[in-house]
Amino acid sequence: MWHLITAPILLPMFTALLIMLPPIHYSPNRRRWVSMVSSAIQLVLVVLLLLQVQQQGQLHYAIGNWQAPFGIILVADTLSVVLVCLTSFLALGAICYGSAGEDEKGSFFHPLFQFQVMGINGAFLTGDLFNLFVFFEVLLIASYALLIHAGGKNKTKAAVHYVVLNLTGSAIFLIALAVLYGTTGTLNIADMAQKVAQLPASDLMLVKSGALMLMIVFALKAAVLPLQFWLPATYASASAPVAALFAVMTKIGVYALLRVYTTIFGSEAGALSGIAADWLLPAGLATIALGAIGVMASQDFRKLVANLVLLSVGTLVSLVALQTQQAAAAALYYTVHSTLVTAALFLIADLIANQRGKAADRLVSGRKVVQPVLLGMMFMVGALSVAGLPPLSGFVGKVMLLQSVTDPDNRLWLWSLVLLSSLVVIVGLSRAGSTLFWRISGSDTVAETAKPLQVFAVCWLLLASPLLVIFAGPLTELSLQAAAQLYDTNTAVQLILGQEVTP
Incomplete structure (x- = not known):
C-alpha cells in the first residue's frame, strides 16, 4: 500500500x-477498452x-529512496x-465520451489523453517545484496535440x-x-518553507522577484486577468472530451497558487x-x-461554458487571496463542483451541436x-448547478x-461580485436554453442521436452535483481537514524533512 502514491502517475503512463x-494499437475497440478500464482502475x-x-x-514517497530535500x-x-x-472521476467520464467515436477523428487520442492525466496527477502530487515544472510540461505537451485533435x-x-x-x-x-x-539552495517545497x-535581508528582494514570477506563471496557467485571453477560444475550439478534461x-x-503561497510564502x-x-x-x-461579461456576450454555447470556467477561476483565486483555512476549504469544495459541472456542460454543448444541423451550438x-x-433535462441540471441555485452543489459551494x-471590506466586494455574477449566469443560461431548445427554424432533419456511452458520460459527471449535496456534511469536513493540513506547515516539514521549522 505504501507504493500506492505512485499509481496515479505510473498507471496512466504505462496505459499510454x-x-x-500491437495488437492493441491496431484495434479501435481494444484501445477504447484498455483506456476506459485503466481509468476506472485508477479511480478505485x-x-x-x-x-x-x-x-x-499526510504521506510522502521518496523515489529511489532518495530522501528530501535531495530526491524526488x-x-x-x-x-x-x-x-x-x-x-480521475473527470477522466473516466471524458474518456467514455471520447470512446463513442470522437477518438477516431484523429491519431493517438488515447495515449495523449493518458499522458495528460499523468501530468495533471503528477502536478498535484509533487512535493518539489522543479518536478512541478516537469509535470506541467508533460501535461502541456499532451494538451498541445489533443487541442488540434481532428x-x-x-x-x-x-x-x-x-x-x-x-x-x-x-x-x-x-x-x-x-x-x-x-x-535558497533548494526547490523542495517543505525545505523552501524552512x-x-x-x-x-540581502536575499529578500531576489526571492521576492522569484516568487512574483511564479505568481505570473501560475496566473497564466489558471487564466487570471489579464492573462486570461487564451482560454475562451482554446476551450471552445477543443473537441468535447478534450474540453471536458481541460476543465481541470x-x-x-x-492549486499551485494555493500550495506555494500558503506553504512557502505563508504566515511562517x-x-x-x-x-x-x-x-x-x-x-x-x-x-x-x-x-x-463573457457569459452575456457569448454567441455560442461552447464559448459561454468557457467563460463559466473563467468565472470559476476568478472565484477560486479570490478565495486563495484571503489566506484563511475557511477560504481554502471553500475553494476545495467549489473546485470539485465547478470542474465537474462545466465539464458536463462542454459535453452537453457537443450533443446539442450534433443535433441542430448547421446552427450547431450557436445561439x-x-x-x-x-x-x-x-x-x-441535462442542460437544466447543469445550468441550475453552475448558477448556484438550490438544491444542487453550486448552492452549497457558494x-x-x-x-x-470575514473581513468587512473583502465581504463587500466579494459578496457583491459573486451574487451579481450568479444573477448574470442565470440570465445568460436562460437565454441560451431558450434559444437552443425553443427558437426553432427550418424543417426537421435526420441527425445522429446521443450514443449510450455519451449519455453515460454526461450523467456520470452530472451525478456528482446531487451527490455533493447529499454528502455535503462529510465532504465539508474533508475540505476543512484538507485546509488544516495545508496550513500546518510545521507538521509537513517535520514529516518530510524530519525536523521542526525554526521560527
Whole structure:
C-alpha cells in the first residue's frame, strides 16, 4: 500500500505505452477498452489512497529512496489526493465520451489523453517545484496535440496562441526556479518553507522577484486577468472530451497558487508572508467580472461554458487571496463542483451541436434537436448547478464561499461580485436554453442521436452535483481537514524533512 502514491502517475503512463503497442494499437475497440478500464482502475486506486491518507495522515514517497530535500518527493495529503480523485472521476467520464467515436477523428487520442492525466496527477502530487515544472510540461505537451485533435482552422489558430503563451510561461517558470534555487539552495517545497523564513535581508528582494514570477506563471496557467485571453477560444475550439478534461487544467494553476503561497510564502515566511495576496484579490475579482461579461456576450454555447470556467477561476483565486483555512476549504469544495459541472456542460454543448444541423451550438434559431427531453433535462441540471441555485452543489459551494469571507471590506466586494455574477449566469443560461431548445427554424432533419456511452458520460459527471449535496456534511469536513493540513506547515516539514521549522 505504501507504493500506492505512485499509481496515479505510473498507471496512466504505462496505459499510454500499452495502447501504442500491437495488437492493441491496431484495434479501435481494444484501445477504447484498455483506456476506459485503466481509468476506472485508477479511480478505485486513488479512492483507496484517499482512505489511506484519512487513516494515517499526510504521506510522502521518496523515489529511489532518495530522501528530501535531495530526491524526488511525492506528497499525498488530503488536498492533493482529493484533487487527484477529481481528475480521475473527470477522466473516466471524458474518456467514455471520447470512446463513442470522437477518438477516431484523429491519431493517438488515447495515449495523449493518458499522458495528460499523468501530468495533471503528477502536478498535484509533487512535493518539489522543479518536478512541478516537469509535470506541467508533460501535461502541456499532451494538451498541445489533443487541442488540434481532428484538425480544423479554428483549432489550429487557438493552438498557436495556446502554445506560444505556455512556452513563454515555461521560460518564466525556469527563470523563477533558477532565482529561487540560487538564493535558497533548494526547490523542495517543505525545505523552501524552512529556508525562506531564515533568509538574510540581502536575499529578500531576489526571492521576492522569484516568487512574483511564479505568481505570473501560475496566473497564466489558471487564466487570471489579464492573462486570461487564451482560454475562451482554446476551450471552445477543443473537441468535447478534450474540453471536458481541460476543465481541470486551470485548477492546477489555482492549486499551485494555493500550495506555494500558503506553504512557502505563508504566515511562517517572515517578511515575505502573504506576498501574493495584494495582487491576487483584485485580479480574482476582475476575472469574476470579466467572466460574467463573457457569459452575456457569448454567441455560442461552447464559448459561454468557457467563460463559466473563467468565472470559476476568478472565484477560486479570490478565495486563495484571503489566506484563511475557511477560504481554502471553500475553494476545495467549489473546485470539485465547478470542474465537474462545466465539464458536463462542454459535453452537453457537443450533443446539442450534433443535433441542430448547421446552427450547431450557436445561439441563433436552428433546427429542433432530435432528443429535446433528454438534452433539455441535462442542460437544466447543469445550468441550475453552475448558477448556484438550490438544491444542487453550486448552492452549497457558494454558501461556503460567502461564509468564509470575514473581513468587512473583502465581504463587500466579494459578496457583491459573486451574487451579481450568479444573477448574470442565470440570465445568460436562460437565454441560451431558450434559444437552443425553443427558437426553432427550418424543417426537421435526420441527425445522429446521443450514443449510450455519451449519455453515460454526461450523467456520470452530472451525478456528482446531487451527490455533493447529499454528502455535503462529510465532504465539508474533508475540505476543512484538507485546509488544516495545508496550513500546518510545521507538521509537513517535520514529516518530510524530519525536523521542526525554526521560527
